[in-house]
Amino acid sequence: MITNGHSDFSVQNYKPYTLRNFREIPQMEKLSEEEKFAIEVVGSVLPFKANNYVIDELIDWDNAPDDPIFILTFPVKELLKDEHFNTMADLIRSGASKNEIKAKANEIRLQLNPNPAGQMDHNVPQYHKEKLEGIQHKYRETALFFPSQGQTCHAYCSFCFRWPQFVGMKDYRFATREIEKLIGYLRENPQVTDVLITGGDPMVMKAEILEQYINPLLEADLPNLQNIRIGSKSLSYWPYKYVTDRDANKTLNLFRKVVDSGIHLAFMAHFNHPVEQETAIVKKAIQNIQQTGAVIRTQSPLLYKINDHPDIWAKMWQQQVQMGIIPYYMFVVRNTGAQHFYGIPLERAWHIFREAYQQTSGLGRTVRGPSMSAHPGKVQILGVEEIHGEKVFVLRLIQGRNPDWVDRPFFAEYNPDAIWLDDLKPAFGRSKFFFEKDLKKSQSNKVRSV
Known part of the structure; x- marks a missing residue:
C-alpha cells in the first residue's frame, strides 16, 4: 500500500471556471472590463477552462494579464487575429x-487548421476493415489511444493542438471505449511496443475508470508491449x-501494478513554465508517482510570451533533473489555432534551445x-549553417x-520568417x-490497414 503523505496537505475540492462563471473569480477585479470582454469574445471561439x-x-495576478500562466490558460485578445476578434x-455586442x-x-474555427499533421486522414488505423x-x-513502434472518458482536461492550454475536440467539433474528436479492439490491433501489429494513453488528459479519469483500460492491457499478456x-x-x-x-x-x-508487471510506465508530463513545478503540492505529487517505479519525462512547446527565453528553459530542465525527472522534448508550437500568436521563428527557436542546452x-x-510534429514526422532543427556560400537550415x-527517414540530415533554404x-x-x-x-504515395492510401 502506498502512503501519500495526505496529512501534510489539506484536501482541495476541484472547482472549474469557464465562460459561464469566470467573472466570479475574485482576482478578476484586477482586470478592466475591456479585458474581461476580450475573454468572452475569444472564449466563444477557442476553448477555455481554468480551475x-x-x-x-500559479497565476501572479499582480502581473496579469501579462503573467505567463494567465496567458497560458485565459483566452486573451491576441489569440484571435484582428478580423476574427472584431x-x-x-456579433456579441449586437x-x-x-x-x-x-x-x-x-x-x-475552420480557418484555424483544426486537423494538423494529417491526424484525421492519415493516422487512424484499420482493424478487420474497421x-x-x-x-x-x-x-511504427507507438500507438496512441484516446479513452472516451479522458477527452477533457483539468484546465485548457490556449495553445493546444487538440482544441477542436473541446469546442464541440465532433468530426475532429478522437475517443473510444473499445479497449478490446486496441488489444486485437496490438496482437496483429507486433511492431508496436509502446501504447500512449492520451486525450484530452487521461488523468481526469477516476482510478476505477483508468483501471478499466490499463488492466485489460496487462491481462492480455502482449509479448510486444514494453511501455x-x-x-x-x-x-x-x-x-x-x-x-x-x-x-x-x-x-x-x-x-505500481503496471511497473510490477514488467512493463515500463512513462508519465509524460507537460510543464510549460518553471512556476508549474515549484509548488509544494506538485513536488509531493512528483515524489508519489516516482515511488511507484514510474519514470516522469517532460515536454512543452516553445511559446511566445510564455517561455520564449533560454533562461526559462534552462531553469525548467535544471529543476527537473534535480527532482529526478527526465527532460524529453522542446516542441515548436503546431500550425493550428493561435499559432499566429504563439509561433516563434525557427531560427530563434534554435537559438533559444541551444543557449538553454548550453546551461544544462x-x-x-x-x-x-x-522539434516540429509535422505530417512526415518529428522534424528537429539542428541549426543554421552556410554551405558553399548558401545559408541553410540543417534538419533531421x-x-x-x-522509419528509414529517421536521423537523415537534410537542408532547407534559409528563411528568417519561417515558423x-x-x-x-x-x-x-x-x-x-x-x-x-x-x-505522397502514402497519401493515396489514407489509413493504415492490418
Whole structure:
C-alpha cells in the first residue's frame, strides 16, 4: 500500500471556471472590463477552462494579464487575429443569439487548421476493415489511444493542438471505449511496443475508470508491449490527483501494478513554465508517482510570451533533473489555432534551445528540440549553417512515418520568417525534400490497414 503523505496537505475540492462563471473569480477585479470582454469574445471561439489551483497557486495576478500562466490558460485578445476578434466582438455586442454566435465561431474555427499533421486522414488505423476512431498509429513502434472518458482536461492550454475536440467539433474528436479492439490491433501489429494513453488528459479519469483500460492491457499478456505512456498536464494543473484526492492511493497503486508487471510506465508530463513545478503540492505529487517505479519525462512547446527565453528553459530542465525527472522534448508550437500568436521563428527557436542546452549538465541533455510534429514526422532543427556560400537550415527527422527517414540530415533554404515546416523550401536547387515522394504515395492510401 502506498502512503501519500495526505496529512501534510489539506484536501482541495476541484472547482472549474469557464465562460459561464469566470467573472466570479475574485482576482478578476484586477482586470478592466475591456479585458474581461476580450475573454468572452475569444472564449466563444477557442476553448477555455481554468480551475482554483491554477487561479490561486500559479497565476501572479499582480502581473496579469501579462503573467505567463494567465496567458497560458485565459483566452486573451491576441489569440484571435484582428478580423476574427472584431467579427465576434461585433456579433456579441449586437445581442446575437447563441446559435448565431456558434455558427460564426465554427466558420472561424475552420480557418484555424483544426486537423494538423494529417491526424484525421492519415493516422487512424484499420482493424478487420474497421476504422479505429479512438486510435492513432503514425510511428511504427507507438500507438496512441484516446479513452472516451479522458477527452477533457483539468484546465485548457490556449495553445493546444487538440482544441477542436473541446469546442464541440465532433468530426475532429478522437475517443473510444473499445479497449478490446486496441488489444486485437496490438496482437496483429507486433511492431508496436509502446501504447500512449492520451486525450484530452487521461488523468481526469477516476482510478476505477483508468483501471478499466490499463488492466485489460496487462491481462492480455502482449509479448510486444514494453511501455505504457500516459500523456498528462495534471501535475501542472491538478497535482492533488496524486496526493489528497479520494482515489490518489488507488491511482498510485495502479501505476505500481503496471511497473510490477514488467512493463515500463512513462508519465509524460507537460510543464510549460518553471512556476508549474515549484509548488509544494506538485513536488509531493512528483515524489508519489516516482515511488511507484514510474519514470516522469517532460515536454512543452516553445511559446511566445510564455517561455520564449533560454533562461526559462534552462531553469525548467535544471529543476527537473534535480527532482529526478527526465527532460524529453522542446516542441515548436503546431500550425493550428493561435499559432499566429504563439509561433516563434525557427531560427530563434534554435537559438533559444541551444543557449538553454548550453546551461544544462549532461544529465539534462536528454532533451531533444526544437522539434516540429509535422505530417512526415518529428522534424528537429539542428541549426543554421552556410554551405558553399548558401545559408541553410540543417534538419533531421527524430521520428518518421517511414522509419528509414529517421536521423537523415537534410537542408532547407534559409528563411528568417519561417515558423513551420510548410514555410521551408529544399536547399541547393532541389524541388522536394527527400521524404516527399514516399509521403505522397502514402497519401493515396489514407489509413493504415492490418
